Amino acid sequence: MSEKLDLKAKLGLDVFKPAALPHIKIREGMTRDPRLTPAIRVCPAGLYSENEDGEIVLTVDGCLECGTCRLVCGTEVLDWNYPPGGTGVQYRFG
Amino acid sequence: MDKFDVIIAGAGLAGLGAAYTLAGSGLEVLVLERGDYPGAKNMTGGRLYLNPVRSLFPDLFDNAPFERFIAHEGVTLLAKDRAVAMHYTGRELKDEPHHSYTILRAKFDRWLGERVEEKGGTVLSKTRIDDIIKDNGKIAGVIAGGDELRADVVLACDGVLSLVSEKAGLRKPAKNSNFALGIKEVITLDSTTINERFGLEGNEGAARLFVGKVTQGKFGGGFLYTNRESVSLGIVMGIEEAAEETQPIDVPALIEAFKARPEIAPLIRGGSSAEYSAHIIPEGGFRAIDSIVGDGILVTGDAAGLALNIGFTVRGMEFALASGYFAAQAVLKAKEAGRFDAGTLGIYRKLLEESFVLKDLRNFRDTPSVIGNPRFFNHYPELAGAIMKDIYEVPAGRKERIYPTVRKHLSIREMWDIFSDIRRTMKI
Numbered sequence: 001m002s003e004k005l006d007l008k009a010k011l012g013l014d015v016f017k018p019a020a021l022p023h024i025k026i027r028e029g030m031t032r033d034p035r036l037t038p039a040i041r042v043c044p045a046g047l048y049s050e051n052e053d054g055e056i057v058l059t060v061d062g063c064l065e066c067g068t069c070r071l072v073c074g075t076e077v078l079d080w081n082y083p084p085g086g087t088g089v090q091y092r093f094g
Numbered sequence: 095m096d097k098f099d100v101i102i103a104g105a106g107l108a109g110l111g112a113a114y115t116l117a118g119s120g121l122e123v124l125v126l127e128r129g130d131y132p133g134a135k136n137m138t139g140g141r142l143y144l145n146p147v148r149s150l151f152p153d154l155f156d157n158a159p160f161e162r163f164i165a166h167e168g169v170t171l172l173a174k175d176r177a178v179a180m181h182y183t184g185r186e187l188k189d190e191p192h193h194s195y196t197i198l199r200a201k202f203d204r205w206l207g208e209r210v211e212e213k214g215g216t217v218l219s220k221t222r223i224d225d226i227i228k229d230n231g232k233i234a235g236v237i238a239g240g241d242e243l244r245a246d247v248v249l250a251c252d253g254v255l256s257l258v259s260e261k262a263g264l265r266k267p268a269k270n271s272n273f274a275l276g277i278k279e280v281i282t283l284d285s286t287t288i289n290e291r292f293g294l295e296g297n298e299g300a301a302r303l304f305v306g307k308v309t310q311g312k313f314g315g316g317f318l319y320t321n322r323e324s325v326s327l328g329i330v331m332g333i334e335e336a337a338e339e340t341q342p343i344d345v346p347a348l349i350e351a352f353k354a355r356p357e358i359a360p361l362i363r364g365g366s367s368a369e370y371s372a373h374i375i376p377e378g379g380f381r382a383i384d385s386i387v388g389d390g391i392l393v394t395g396d397a398a399g400l401a402l403n404i405g406f407t408v409r410g411m412e413f414a415l416a417s418g419y420f421a422a423q424a425v426l427k428a429k430e431a432g433r434f435d436a437g438t439l440g441i442y443r444k445l446l447e448e449s450f451v452l453k454d455l456r457n458f459r460d461t462p463s464v465i466g467n468p469r470f471f472n473h474y475p476e477l478a479g480a481i482m483k484d485i486y487e488v489p490a491g492r493k494e495r496i497y498p499t500v501r502k503h504l505s506i507r508e509m510w511d512i513f514s515d516i517r518r519t520m521k522i
Contacts, residue, residue, distance in 0.1 A: 005367055013369050038338075071374065091133065093200055093368060094202075094369075
């Protein structure tokens with residue numbers, strides 16, 4: 001088979017153009033909200049994690065803009081937008 | 095100019111299908127695309143079925159950048175330790191015009207965008223729509239790049255999440271059971287290797303779908319499509335099932351487990367992964383379609399939920415192209431009438447109802463509930479595998495006759511359940 005890739009290496013295959021500000025944010029005071037928990041496992045880019053204090057942390061670098069977290073967690077806990085035009089993932093194959 | 099006739103949100107297949115149809119009509123049409131180029135944010139499994147849309151876009155597809163035409167179909171039930179596969183080839187699949195093609199969206203959409211521009215249409219890339227403009231409840235344009243862009247009609251061709259139709263108030267809150275998540279790797283292999291491994295000649299292609307263990311026995315499946323010099327390999331997984339509270343599924347890991355399967359590994363050996371992508375897919379069918387017509391706005395393609403998975407065929411892109419075409423026809427009629435209210439634009443819904451788009455979606459409206467049956471994903475692959483194992487086995491001692499061998503797996507209870515499932519399946 002083709003070599004086994006960890007998620008970081010896989011995202012490293014994609015072309016990303018950085019944006020000045022994160023396009024998805026966990027809303028103020030919501031970092032411990034249980035609605036965020038499923039995102040840790042279902043985000044295809046693995047961008048959600050739980051820190052030692054039990055807070056959910058989100059890094060948007062590597063976001064594939066699929067919207068799974070928007071559906072799963074909802075917009076009450078996430079301030080969700082697409083990144084500005086000309087930034088974010090730019091598929092070369094798609 | 096103070097106002098456009100039409101603003102099209104999104105240069106995907108719906109948006110470009112509409113723009114292509116409107117180009118040359120004399121209307122001022124602007125397509126806005128947030129990616130660097132059309133297709134930059136788009137992804138398919140995937141294949142495009144061309145028969146339903148050929149007549150809507152005469153000659154357009156003659157020089158399209160298709161990957162391969164599908165001449166080999168396959169469905170595999172994946173059990174934990176075994177697999178039962180069905181392959182289909184038929185002469186009609188090799189005859190021209192070919193019925194379906196694999197495509198890669200970054201290439202295909204970009205090409206279609208160029209055809210739109212060649213016909214005089216305008217596609218403005220790298221431009222995100224930030225908001226919509228409403229005048230007395232009517233959609234009157236969009237705000238993009240800090241500018242107010244006004245138009246008689248806005249076409250929401252902005253994909254499955256459609257923030258444009260959401261802002262316009264046309265979408266009900268999303269139900270996760272109506273959506274699936276697709277993740278995909280494009281793995282490059284030279285064309286000779288692909289042809290040898292899949293038994294293909296020239297530019298023939300193979301489509302293979304996998305059901306069962308690949309999604310840990312839950313709604314969804316694996317897919318493998320051959321492109322010219324790569325394969326598209328991925329997983330589709332119901333969002334609701336993936337996010338189940340008790341045991342959410344490690345989605346990124348599914349694709350690695352799929353690649354490691356003995357049925358898959360030899361097919362992609364030596365290939366190198368070139369891209370990893372993810373996208374949401376509408377799965378709710380006819381019943382999940384929200385309002386697609388409003389004052390000054392029409393909703394098309396994935397944004398309208400126009401996709402149809404009936405297990406063997408998984409369709410969406412031709413619905414997008416066709417809905418773009420019919421939205422354009424509705425806009426032309428509205429322009430003639432000089433009115434852009436929901437009543438006048440409502441001809442769009444009628445055109446879709448009279449076409450394959452809503453005929454097929456309506457006809458298969460029970461499919462989502464039928465194919466959502468968990469037994470298709472956890473029980474039947476194991477059952478089929480177990481029966482095949484016993485049929486093929488030649489033990490050291492006496493071999494049991496075939497009928498009792500099979501019957502052993504089919505208790506009265508089991509047969510009753512199978513019968514019930516078949517009866518439900520008769521709805522599709």
